[in-house]
Amino acid sequence: MWLADGWKDYEVIDTSGGEKLERWGDYILVRPDPQVIWDTPRRVPQWKKANAHYHRSSRGGGQWEFFDLPEQWELSYKDLIFHLKPFSFKHTGLFPEQAVNWDWTSGIIRRAGRPVKVLNLFAYTGGATVACAGAGAAVTHVDASKGMVTWAKENAAASGLADAPIRYLVDDCVKFVEREIRRGNTYDGIIMDPPSYGRGPKGEIWKIEEKIFPLIERCSSLLSKDPLFFLINSYTTGLQPAVLSYMLALAVGTTFGGNVQADEVGLPVSANGLVLPCGASGRWSRQE
Numbered sequence: 001m002w003l004a005d006g007w008k009d010y011e012v013i014d015t016s017g018g019e020k021l022e023r024w025g026d027y028i029l030v031r032p033d034p035q036v037i038w039d040t041p042r043r044v045p046q047w048k049k050a051n052a053h054y055h056r057s058s059r060g061g062g063q064w065e066f067f068d069l070p071e072q073w074e075l076s077y078k079d080l081i082f083h084l085k086p087f088s089f090k091h092t093g094l095f096p097e098q099a100v101n102w103d104w105t106s107g108i109i110r111r112a113g114r115p116v117k118v119l120n121l122f123a124y125t126g127g128a129t130v131a132c133a134g135a136g137a138a139v140t141h142v143d144a145s146k147g148m149v150t151w152a153k154e155n156a157a158a159s160g161l162a163d164a165p166i167r168y169l170v171d172d173c174v175k176f177v178e179r180e181i182r183r184g185n186t187y188d189g190i191i192m193d194p195p196s197y198g199r200g201p202k203g204e205i206w207k208i209e210e211k212i213f214p215l216i217e218r219c220s221s222l223l224s225k226d227p228l229f230f231l232i233n234s235y236t237t238g239l240q241p242a243v244l245s246y247m248l249a250l251a252v253g254t255t256f257g258g259n260v261q262a263d264e265v266g267l268p269v270s271a272n273g274l275v276l277p278c279g280a281s282g283r284w285s286r287q288e
Contacts, residue, residue, distance in 0.1 A: 001264045001275060004100040009075045014044040014271040018056075024084060024092065025075050027051040031090050032062070035277050044271050054090040062090065074158065077102070080130050081158040083151065093125045093151060097265045097278035098193075101231060102131035105189060108228050108285060109135040112188070116228065119180075121173040121192040121219075126152025128191050128231075129166060130159045137189070138165035146170045174211065177218050186224040192216075193233040208236050216251040227256060228286055233265075235279040244282025258286045 013028075014021040017039040022029050028046050030053040051069040056062040064086050072085040077099055084092045109116045109132060116137040120129050123141045125148055133139050133156065143149050149168050156166055169176065173192075192215070196208050216232070223230070230252050232244050241262035249260045262282040266275040 001266045001277070002100045002281065003266055003268060003275060004097045004278075005268050006099055006103065007077060007096060009077065010096045012267045012269045012276050013046055014042065015269055015274070015276060016040045016042050020276065021047055021050070025073060027069055027073065029069075029086075029092070030054070032056045033276070052086060054086070056090075061088075079134055079159065080127075080155075081160075082125070082127065082130075082155050083158055094127060095124075095278070097267050098127050098233065100265055101191075101233065101281055101283075102128060104283065105191065105229060105231060106131050106135035108189070109137045112228055116188045117186070117224070118189040118191065119187040119219075119222065121177070121190070122194050123152060123191075124148050124193060126155050128193070130156050130161055132189070132191075133161050133164040133166050134159060138167075140167045140169065140187070142169045142171050142173050142176050144170065144172055174215055174218075177215065177222065181218065181221050185222065187222050188224050188227050189229045189231075190219050190222065190227075191231045191233075192219070196236040208234075209238060212239070213247050213251070216247050220251045220255060223252070223256065226286070230284040232282040233279060234281070239280065241280045241282065244280060248282050248284040252284045256284075256286065258284055260284050 009025045011023045012020055013023055015036045018032055018036050019030050020033045028050045030050045051067055053065045054062055072083055075082050075084050082094050086092055118132045118137045118139045120139055120141050123129055123143045126141055129139050129141045129152055141152055149170050194208050245260050245262035253260050264277050264280050266277050269276055
């Protein structure tokens, strides 16, 4: 498992009864997690000191219960700073487990010794975008949500990257890729974090099981003559690490050679030494 264990401002303190107890900087949150199927005694005192608690509804969805939490606060990871705020469906605007992939892509970019262009698809609030830009890459950030793209700009500015070469686009990722192919644009690195299900700006339906492999194949056409990496993240149960590795090997490795790896990503749990699984990632790189 690839472990995001480089955090200082964030930690999973404990897990029990379908929920995780987390520290986000100065604030303690309790949120549901489908991986936590065990129910153990909650002896850690922070369970009773939460600043907010997201309660899952039996009818689907849920709602926040706030005790003492600001509308927005900041969290840092190394040289990066992110704006956080609770919003619908339990999220805060950041997936901390992805720090292990930020470190991986950033390391490749820094070692390249040349200008690097990165395409970040389904880019959300820009964790990977600011990580790659902070390492020196020029990044094209694409997401169908205008609000998420605005949030990504705020994160870049907070991280001192307001003037970095980041191109922000509110667009359907599949259609953008097709246009980029026609335009002849290429990238040295591609990152994608596709949802299990979603809709584009004009109601386009996305089902990951049907769409992901054709998109990876199309994206392989956007790789430069000397590409550096291709990263896929998945929070979909059916897309196990082996499936991610097979797709990358078929769509990218057969053309460019290189190395394919895939594994679960996870976060350490402070109270008991367990690791909380948080989806999976597939990585292709020219070397490594």
